[in-house]
Amino acid sequence: MERPQHLSSNVTKTWDKLLSFSYFQELPHARGYGYGGKIKEIREKEFSRLGDITYLDHAGTALFPKSQVENFMNDLTGNVYGNPHSQNISSKLTHDTIEHVRNRVLQHFNTTAEHYTVIFTSGSTEAIKLVAETFPWTPADSGEPGSCLCYLSDNHTSVVGMRMITAAKRVVSVAMKPEEILLKSQAPPEKTACSTSHLFCYPAQSNFSGAKYPFTWIEKIKLGNLMPISVPGKWYVLLDAASYVSTSFLDLAAHQADFVPVSFYKIFGFPTGLGALLVSNKIAPFMQKRYFGGGTVAAYLAEEDFFIPKQSISESTDSATHVDPLRRYRSPNPISTAPQM
Ligand SMILES: Cc1ncc(COP(=O)(O)O)c(C=O)c1O
Helix, strand or coil: CCCCCCCCHHHHHHHHHEEHHHHHHHCCCHHCCCHHCCCCHHHHHCCHHCCCCCCCCCCCCCCCCHHHHHHHHHHHHHCCCCCCCCCCCHHHHHHHHHHHHHHHHHHCCCCCCCCEEEEEECCHHEEEHHHHHHCCCCCCCCCCCCCCEEECCCCCHHHHHHHCCCCCCCCEEEECCCCHHHHHCCCCCCCCCCCEEEEEEEEEECCCCEEECCHHHHHHHHHHCCCCCCCCEEEEEEEECCCHHHHCCCCCCCCCCCEEEEEEEHHHHCCCCCCCEEECCCCHHCCCCCCCCCHEEEECCCCEEEEEECCHHHHHHHHCCCCCCCCECCCCCCCCCCCCC
């Protein structure tokens, strides 16, 4: 944290003292503060670059420990990682390492590949955008009841930004204040044959206010016991865990949100530009992926409107989504070949 330039020297001294680690350690609530009482030792070993700076960890991003970067360097310089999508030993090492990490991520959130799919993204923002792009929305003018995107007003801008994507898909978006949802009546679910899907998004922890919102909303909304808006159809839940998981444990076995975006740098600092979307396997097959390229296709013909996506949802969505691999695909907008001269 930078000290404001215009302060008098007395105020500056006080400011410097307040920001020092030694001052922090003297505070009553800092006694035995976190990290198993080993904070001093850890700080010296892993964060000596801090000197006497007090860093408010996890407010936006965590600081990476020194050993993490050293181990990363040793791994990269000691192994040959090839293109994950090719068929050779170095590529297999990359592929197997990615699958191992996928499993570690599932374990970290107390779930398994039977229940959730991990799709790697560049962070929570890309994960959230992927949901907006691939959720099975029903447009308002389809003849069926239209889908709704409803989000808590105390969401990150990444969630609020979904409304631009959904507007282009002719889907209504509604912002809701936390107190409005708390006041919703807990009406018993009405049986409905309507298959329209709606999405409710809220943060497990707000990055603006720090407020933690109840996990009980997930099940209530999914079961129809708590309706953000009274519309026919089925509600799904996106739990934005980006801020929450940086300091708290999220148990996906207990709280089964349909979509859970996370950014890893917020948990362990390095690297930035890596996150994930955890998708419940119940909704994953219904996501509507439009772009298949790079490592997400198993086969394609450049001059014909033909491709086969990768078989698993994570492979076809580590920037893509699951579709029946045995089907042959024709894009909605057939390609045109070069004009004949
Ligand atoms: C609650 C929440 N959601 C989403 C994001 C976006 O994360 P990223 O910038 O890593 O994509 C943040 C970032 O601070 C956040 O706090």
